[in-house]
Amino acid sequence: MMLVPLHMLNSGESAEIAQLVGVPDHVQRLKELGIRAGERVEMVQPGSPCIIRLAGTRLCFRESDALGVLVKPESGS
Amino acid sequence: MVQAARSGSIDTVTIALIGNPNTGKSTLFSALCGVHQHTGNYPGVTVERKTGDFRWGDRSIELIDLPGTYSLAPRSPDEMITVDVLLGRQKGTAPPRSVLCIVDASNLERNLYLVSQVLELGLPTVVALNMMDVAAARGITIDAGELARRLRIPVVPIQANRRRGLDDLKTALASGTRGLVEHSVPAFPAPFEQAVTELASRSAAISGQEPPRFLVQRLLLDTTVYLSESGMPGINGVLANDLQQARERLATAGCAVPGVEAISRYNWVGEVLKGVVSRSNESRVTASDRIDRLLTHRYYGTAFFVATMALMFQLVYLIAEPANGLLDAAKSWLASVVGGMLAEGPLRSLLVTGVIEGVGSVLVFLPQIFVLFFCIAVLEDCGYMARAAYLMDRLMFRIGLNGKSFIPLLSSFACAIPGIMATRVIENRRDRLVTMLVAPLMSCSARMPIYSLLIATFIPERVWLRVFGLRGLVWFAAYAVGSCTAIVVAMLLKRTLLRGDTPPFVMELPSYKYPEWRVVLLRMGQRGWEFVRRAGTLILAVSILVWAAAYYPHRESDIPGEWRARHAQIQAALDDASGLSETDRAAFSEELSHLDRQIQGEYLRRSWLGMAGRGLEPFVKPLGWDWRIGCAVVASFPAREVVVATLGVIYNLGTETSDQDEQLHAALRNATWEDSGKPVFGIPVALSLIVFFALCAQCGSTLVVMRRETGSWRWPIFTFTYMTSLAYFGAFLSYQIACWCGW
Numbered sequence: 001m002m003l004v005p006l007h008m009l010n011s012g013e014s015a016e017i018a019q020l021v022g023v024p025d026h027v028q029r030l031k032e033l034g035i036r037a038g039e040r041v042e043m044v045q046p047g048s049p050c051i052i053r054l055a056g057t058r059l060c061f062r063e064s065d066a067l068g069v070l071v072k073p074e075s076g077s
Numbered sequence: 078m079v080q081a082a083r084s085g086s087i088d089t090v091t092i093a094l095i096g097n098p099n100t101g102k103s104t105l106f107s108a109l110c111g112v113h114q115h116t117g118n119y120p121g122v123t124v125e126r127k128t129g130d131f132r133w134g135d136r137s138i139e140l141i142d143l144p145g146t147y148s149l150a151p152r153s154p155d156e157m158i159t160v161d162v163l164l165g166r167q168k169g170t171a172p173p174r175s176v177l178c179i180v181d182a183s184n185l186e187r188n189l190y191l192v193s194q195v196l197e198l199g200l201p202t203v204v205a206l207n208m209m210d211v212a213a214a215r216g217i218t219i220d221a222g223e224l225a226r227r228l229r230i231p232v233v234p235i236q237a238n239r240r241r242g243l244d245d246l247k248t249a250l251a252s253g254t255r256g257l258v259e260h261s262v263p264a265f266p267a268p269f270e271q272a273v274t275e276l277a278s279r280s281a282a283i284s285g286q287e288p289p290r291f292l293v294q295r296l297l298l299d300t301t302v303y304l305s306e307s308g309m310p311g312i313n314g315v316l317a318n319d320l321q322q323a324r325e326r327l328a329t330a331g332c333a334v335p336g337v338e339a340i341s342r343y344n345w346v347g348e349v350l351k352g353v354v355s356r357s358n359e360s361r362v363t364a365s366d367r368i369d370r371l372l373t374h375r376y377y378g379t380a381f382f383v384a385t386m387a388l389m390f391q392l393v394y395l396i397a398e399p400a401n402g403l404l405d406a407a408k409s410w411l412a413s414v415v416g417g418m419l420a421e422g423p424l425r426s427l428l429v430t431g432v433i434e435g436v437g438s439v440l441v442f443l444p445q446i447f448v449l450f451f452c453i454a455v456l457e458d459c460g461y462m463a464r465a466a467y468l469m470d471r472l473m474f475r476i477g478l479n480g481k482s483f484i485p486l487l488s489s490f491a492c493a494i495p496g497i498m499a500t501r502v503i504e505n506r507r508d509r510l511v512t513m514l515v516a517p518l519m520s521c522s523a524r525m526p527i528y529s530l531l532i533a534t535f536i537p538e539r540v541w542l543r544v545f546g547l548r549g550l551v552w553f554a555a556y557a558v559g560s561c562t563a564i565v566v567a568m569l570l571k572r573t574l575l576r577g578d579t580p581p582f583v584m585e586l587p588s589y590k591y592p593e594w595r596v597v598l599l600r601m602g603q604r605g606w607e608f609v610r611r612a613g614t615l616i617l618a619v620s621i622l623v624w625a626a627a628y629y630p631h632r633e634s635d636i637p638g639e640w641r642a643r644h645a646q647i648q649a650a651l652d653d654a655s656g657l658s659e660t661d662r663a664a665f666s667e668e669l670s671h672l673d674r675q676i677q678g679e680y681l682r683r684s685w686l687g688m689a690g691r692g693l694e695p696f697v698k699p700l701g702w703d704w705r706i707g708c709a710v711v712a713s714f715p716a717r718e719v720v721v722a723t724l725g726v727i728y729n730l731g732t733e734t735s736d737q738d739e740q741l742h743a744a745l746r747n748a749t750w751e752d753s754g755k756p757v758f759g760i761p762v763a764l765s766l767i768v769f770f771a772l773c774a775q776c777g778s779t780l781v782v783m784r785r786e787t788g789s790w791r792w793p794i795f796t797f798t799y800m801t802s803l804a805y806f807g808a809f810l811s812y813q814i815a816c817w818c819g820w
Contacts, residue, residue, distance in 0.1 A: 027336070029152070029583065030583060031336075032148040032150070033187065033585065045374070049467060051586065057184050057585055058366075058585070060463075060584050
């Protein structure tokens with residue numbers, strides 16, 4: 001399965017986080033917030049910034065050159 | 078409830094309350110402490126320090142409410158304070174004897190990340206498991222007993238908003254032990270642990286004391302400068318060079334920092350939670366999700382946002398106006414009572430003009446400030462503020478900032494001081510500075526009186542299409558001038574002095590809930606009181622200084638002899654009650670008050686303030702101002718709200734009448750240039766004054782707060798310079814353009 005950037009998910013689509021890319025400090029911040037490989041995310045409001053649902057919480061997040069999230073979309077959704 | 082006999086041997090325990098944002102921490106804090114709360118600031122920084130106390134059994138417990146945080150890795154001043162308090166290094170705060178960690182039961186994994194860091198401190202720890210109901214609604218069940226056994230610390234299920242489980246929690250807190258304990262903590266890979274040991278012993282060899290292991294570990298993990306620049310004794314000895322080498326070795330050993338921290342901690346969390354948490358049908362659409370689909374929608378959401386903001390400002394004016402009128406009347410009444418009790422002279426003048434008028438002119442804004450703080454507190458508590466920040470992020474991103482800058486800027490419409498204090502949630506130092514530097518450009522409530530005076534006096538009321546009034550438009554324009562300038566200045570700053578990447582924007586959107594009135598009212602009260610205290614003390618000092626500058630030297634010899642002679646003559650005629658007809662008496666009284674005003678005006682002209690104003694006239698003439706406006710503007714530099722009172726004094730009104738609107742309006746309309754006799758005021762001057770006040774940095778408190786926030790005078794001086802120059806040129810341009818247009 002191909003990895004795609006998080007913001008390419010459509011509203012309501014779910015995916016599994018595969019990889020965080022970017023400056024180590026920023027990546028660390030995402031992990032502290034619970035955004036980490038293996039977690040399942042659901043796109044609530046696509047765009048930049050986007051709103052995602054993750055482990056029961058909603059986070060808004062803007063991807064940038066310094067920080068991105070690659071996800072594995074769930075088939076069938 | 079078990080109340081201890083009030084014997085002498087009450088044992089006071091200091092406990093730190095910590096937790097992720099949006100876990101119900103403030104709710105728990107006020108549920109535990111009730112009204113026994115104190116807010117203040119940590120010395121040297123404007124991070125809010127909140128403590129409270131309660132009694133349980135024979136213990137008196139002092140609770141320190143730490144700012145909400147996801148991690149103990151300090152990345153903002155707020156988080157640095159948290160670390161300092163927990164390590165007992167914060168001045169004026171007792172080292173906590175134990176820690177209360179509040180966690181969100183519906184998101185235990187992420188919450189236990191912070192718990193694992195807290196456990197490493199080695200302090201006795203109690204976990205409060207909040208929002209069990211939310212977790213249950215999401216199909217999550219938690220075996221709290223098993224969790225407690227695994228963590229080997231008390232885990233107390235609570236429901237803070239319903240005040241459930243609080244007694245159990247208090248009992249657990251009160252029975253906590255003293256001293257350091259060995260907790261079950263995450264195991265880091267062996268090479269990492271070894272590197273920590275090496276660094277610790279090296280530091281001990283250099284500085285002569287063994288630093289806490291926790292600190293060395295943090296230092297190795299955190300690549301930001303907060304910790305290494307904190308000047309902690311234990312880490313002075315750890316050389317940047319050693320750190321760099323250790324990090325490089327770890328990277329080659331396959332456990333690069335900071336990544337190794339998240340891996341180790343989440344592994345530990347996974348082990349701890351195995352079998353403790355069970356989930357059924359995970360993906361459930363909640364009410365919050367449905368609301369969010371609408372309120373964060375690109376168009377509907379934005380429309381709702383604009384409507385909310387418009388409603389909020391409407392409410393501020395709606396409630397503030399009658400309340401202001403009442404306070405104003407109370408102020409005049411007090412002034413006349415005090416004025417009537419004292420004889421003419423410096424003391425009366427000081428009390429009436431200096432103290433009552435000066436401080437009163439600030440207290441008059443309290444209603445609108447409270448209303449605005451109330452609205453902001455409601456929006457924060459119900460969860461909408463985070464959505465507003467999300468919506469504004471698109472705009473902020475174009476400026477070079479992010480959505481988190483929005484809330485401080487919004488607060489600045491009430492007052493720049495809480496606005497600047499609210500910037501502490503912004504992690505990036507440059508963004509924080511930019512937000513702080515433009516916050517004073519937002520039209521704060523202290524600008525309202527001068528706008529209101531000038532608009533009511535000089536802008537004719539015209540209405541188009543029944544809705545759009547000219548006065549309303551000028552009001553709007555006054556606010557827009559400041560906001561638009563702020564956008565331009567922020568963009569320029571981000572492209573020049575404070576250049577840097579736009580940092581990533583990640584923010585949690587809490588679930589919507591009904592605002593808790595207790596929390597809202599407390600927050601409004603605390604912030605409002607903070608404003609009164611901060612502004613009140615400074616304004617009192619400024620008012621007295623301005624009064625003195627406008628009163629002294631007060632030499633009688635400055636007044637022309639014939640005026641004084643005539644004054645004495647009329648006074649004598651009036652005192653001699655016999656032989657005067659009613660009409661003569663009225664004419665004399667009239668002339669006497671006219672003379673009084675002339676004499677007052679002459680005293681002012683000859684006062685230090687008047688001399689300064691006349692000296693400034695060549696500089697302010699291009700803006701259309703005469704020396705008297707110059708005086709009023711100079712006097713309002715420490716606190717801009719003084720200007721209306723000063724204008725009243727300056728335009729020969731005498732002190733007691735300065736707040737009687739109609740009279741001041743008339744006086745301004747009738748004011749003439751001393752040399753040519755042409756009217757001073759007109760639409761061009763009114764516009765130039767409005768633009769000047771919209772842009773100028775006339776607030777000593779703001780600059781002082783900025784100094785405390787940034788740690789140097791550099792940024793306040795910069796702000797003062799840029800804003801004042803902008804104000805001067807803005808006023809110049811608007812005057813010249815308005816004249817050219819023939820208004």
